[in-house]
Amino acid sequence: DAPLFDRVAFIGIGLIGSSLARAVAHHNLARSTVCTAKDPEHLEVAHGLKLTTDTAPTIAEAVRDADLVVVCVPVGAYAEVAEQLKGNLKPGVILSDVGSTKTSTVRDLAPILPEGAHLVPGHPIAGTEHSGPAAGFAELFIDRWCILTPPPGTDPAAVEKVAALWRAIGSWIEVMEPEHHDKVLGITSHLPHLIAYTIVGTATDLEEDLKQEVIKFSASGFRDFTRIAASDPVMWRDVFLNNREAVLEIMQRFTEDLTALQRAIRRGEAETLEALFTRTRAIRRAIIDAKQA
Amino acid sequence: DAPLFDRVAFIGIGLIGSSLARAVAHHNLARSTVCTAKDPEHLEVAHGLKLTTDTAPTIAEAVRDADLVVVCVPVGAYAEVAEQLKGNLKPGVILSDVGSTKTSTVRDLAPILPEGAHLVPGHPIAGTEHSGPAAGFAELFIDRWCILTPPPGTDPAAVEKVAALWRAIGSWIEVMEPEHHDKVLGITSHLPHLIAYTIVGTATDLEEDLKQEVIKFSASGFRDFTRIAASDPVMWRDVFLNNREAVLEIMQRFTEDLTALQRAIRRGEAETLEALFTRTRAIRRAIIDAKQA
Ligand SMILES: NC(=O)c1ccc[n+]([C@@H]2O[C@H](COP(=O)([O-])OP(=O)(O)OC[C@H]3O[C@@H](n4cnc5c(N)ncnc54)[C@H](OP(=O)(O)O)[C@@H]3O)[C@@H](O)[C@H]2O)c1
Ligand SMILES: NC(=O)c1ccc[n+]([C@@H]2O[C@H](COP(=O)([O-])OP(=O)(O)OC[C@H]3O[C@@H](n4cnc5c(N)ncnc54)[C@H](OP(=O)(O)O)[C@@H]3O)[C@@H](O)[C@H]2O)c1
Numbered sequence: 001d002a003p004l005f006d007r008v009a010f011i012g013i014g015l016i017g018s019s020l021a022r023a024v025a026h027h028n029l030a031r032s033t034v035c036t037a038k039d040p041e042h043l044e045v046a047h048g049l050k051l052t053t054d055t056a057p058t059i060a061e062a063v064r065d066a067d068l069v070v071v072c073v074p075v076g077a078y079a080e081v082a083e084q085l086k087g088n089l090k091p092g093v094i095l096s097d098v099g100s101t102k103t104s105t106v107r108d109l110a111p112i113l114p115e116g117a118h119l120v121p122g123h124p125i126a127g128t129e130h131s132g133p134a135a136g137f138a139e140l141f142i143d144r145w146c147i148l149t150p151p152p153g154t155d156p157a158a159v160e161k162v163a164a165l166w167r168a169i170g171s172w173i174e175v176m177e178p179e180h181h182d183k184v185l186g187i188t189s190h191l192p193h194l195i196a197y198t199i200v201g202t203a204t205d206l207e208e209d210l211k212q213e214v215i216k217f218s219a220s221g222f223r224d225f226t227r228i229a230a231s232d233p234v235m236w237r238d239v240f241l242n243n244r245e246a247v248l249e250i251m252q253r254f255t256e257d258l259t260a261l262q263r264a265i266r267r268g269e270a271e272t273l274e275a276l277f278t279r280t281r282a283i284r285r286a287i288i289d290a291k292q293a
Numbered sequence: 294d295a296p297l298f299d300r301v302a303f304i305g306i307g308l309i310g311s312s313l314a315r316a317v318a319h320h321n322l323a324r325s326t327v328c329t330a331k332d333p334e335h336l337e338v339a340h341g342l343k344l345t346t347d348t349a350p351t352i353a354e355a356v357r358d359a360d361l362v363v364v365c366v367p368v369g370a371y372a373e374v375a376e377q378l379k380g381n382l383k384p385g386v387i388l389s390d391v392g393s394t395k396t397s398t399v400r401d402l403a404p405i406l407p408e409g410a411h412l413v414p415g416h417p418i419a420g421t422e423h424s425g426p427a428a429g430f431a432e433l434f435i436d437r438w439c440i441l442t443p444p445p446g447t448d449p450a451a452v453e454k455v456a457a458l459w460r461a462i463g464s465w466i467e468v469m470e471p472e473h474h475d476k477v478l479g480i481t482s483h484l485p486h487l488i489a490y491t492i493v494g495t496a497t498d499l500e501e502d503l504k505q506e507v508i509k510f511s512a513s514g515f516r517d518f519t520r521i522a523a524s525d526p527v528m529w530r531d532v533f534l535n536n537r538e539a540v541l542e543i544m545q546r547f548t549e550d551l552t553a554l555q556r557a558i559r560r561g562e563a564e565t566l567e568a569l570f571t572r573t574r575a576i577r578r579a580i581i582d583a584k585q586a
Pocket of ligand 2: 304305306307308309310329330331332333335336365366367368370373374391392393394416417418419420421422423424425426525528532
């Protein structure tokens with residue numbers, strides 16, 4: 001069987017880029033691969049790890065012969081990357097990405113797309129709190145969803161080719177509109193991270209003695225939040241800045257619910273508390289049934 | 294070596310009680326053990342699992358010959374349990390517990406203590422989101438802290454005996470005042486649970502379609518909250534009602550911090566966001582160093 005792609009270029013080779021490169025190599029999905037990074041030292045690391053067949057010092061060189069280009073940088077760097085992609089993409093290329101916000105992806109990448117090229121944005125719902133090329137692994141995407149958000153009118157054959165790549169490395173595919181993606185992920189991902197960052201931030205501001213005790217006794221619930229709040233600061237800064245509206249909207253709902261719970265505690269409303277705490281168990285059950293636990 | 298205790302009685306034999314009973318048996322820390330539960334069927338289960346040497350249908354019978362009594366029920370049931378302990382405790386008995394709030398423990402249990410008996414409240418910082426006698430396991434307390442909160446004037450020998458039991462099953466001991474315990478655990482445990490219950494509650498209230506998508510794409514952060522929010526509703530109702538002041542105070546701080554973050558997102562303050570997200574990483578590092586990750 002001929003590989004799915006001739007040459008795949010990874011722009012950025014951190015946790016997600018390097019995991020994808022490893023998976024593509026493992027499943028022999030491209031005749032050759034190439035990557036580039038911002039920091040030459042990190043590119044050296046990628047080279048040393050043999051993550052791709054080739055490495056390139058610039059984005060222009062990396063994408064020159066690629067029939068699939070996957071942008072794997074923080075979403076705040078997309079506009080800058082787009083500037084460098086402009087005029088350097090091969091005719092018929094498929095431009096894709098793995099970024100966590102999708103309206104911004106279309107906003108930043110669609111304008112530089114040449115005639116006959118295809119934009120098929122993607123977002124794998126998989127990750128860890130670690131970052132960098134050494135943190136990646138080929139199995140990251142197995143039994144995880146990958147959401148594709150092609151703009152209306154995108155060639156279905158291009159969408160199918162990107163979908164085939166993700167399926168080959170173990171993922172399940174869902175296609176949706178960028179705005180809807182940003183709304184759903186605002187709830188499932190951006191709000192949880194925001195909350196985790198806040199609660200760990202609240203603890204960080206405590207007096208030193210109390211902070212030491214919080215660390216000591218973190219096994220009682222707190223430590224689960226610290227794992228989430230150890231995620232990459234730049235990536236998450238960019239996510240919040242590029243999905244502002246959806247994040248602020250769901251945050252508003254959350255704050256209202258928190259205020260209601262606060263009132264129930266203050267008033268000692270035992271039944272309200274028990275009813276809420278019972279309802280929330282059902283979602284856990286559903287997640288276990290959906291094999292996402 | 295003679296066992297540390299002659300007869301240990303467990304009042305309540307759910308996740309924590311049954312884990313403790315298993316650990317005490319495993320390390321041969323008592324000549325005999327006995328347990329009781331509210332529901333006769335659950336006592337049957339405990340009997341079938343051979344968690345203790347004996348079972349007793351009432352609290353009065355369970356504690357009659359015990360030199361250590363460990364209350365292992367939700368903290369909201371302590372007043373009721375205290376009523377049944379009254380007049381039935383053996384002279385010289387040590388009365389202890391595993392409840393998650395400690396000011397309320399002293400408030401509920403101290404008044405019924407007979408002359409010459411000792412109150413040594415305890416709280417193991419260990420647990421899971423599961424409950425019931427079948428969910429317990431003997432290793433639960435290994436490399437975990439157990440906080441003891443004896444009221445001022447408690448016989449140090451009694452405190453040391455309880456500490457020796459926890460150390461024997463793998464725990465580390467910390468002694469503190471009940472009020473201080475409730476403040477620290479308000480931050481490390483009660484607030485995180487409250488937040489998790491709220492965010493999962495917010496998701497539960499979404500329209501059905503959106504809710505299904507939240508379940509599907511939960512691997513992006515949300516699912517970690519659902520595990521916490523699957524904890525026992527009665528236990529947590531009781532915790533919040535019995536540590537109201539400390540919980541409301543830390544909740545207030547959290548809400549202020551959340552509002553500040555909301556403002557930073559609305560205004561697009563990239564540096565504020567990145568700075569906070571960078572600071573929170575340090576706590577994760579400290580928790581890993583403290584072997585509590
Ligand atoms: N982490 C997750 O859990 C997760 C999950 C799903 C999707 N995503 C998305 O995946 C993308 C990458 O995230 P990651 O976790 O892989 O991050 P990462 O490990 O920090 O890697 C980021 C990569 O982007 C490069 N880069 C950064 N700024 C750049 C710029 N201005 N120009 C060119 N290259 C640049 C970095 O190069 P240098 O090292 O040389 O700076 C690095 O190779 C993000 O858009 C993120 O939203 C992340
Ligand atoms: N779960 C944790 O992560 C954790 C961690 C540290 C401390 N704790 C504390 O440990 C204690 C027990 O929690 P758990 O997780 O073991 O709960 P659990 O698994 O639900 O078990 C509770 C036990 O208490 C009994 N009980 C309930 N109400 C009673 C009443 N009114 N009179 C007599 N017995 C009664 C139950 O008997 P029936 O089954 O017959 O109703 C059951 O045996 C709580 O105070 C909790 O705050 C829990």
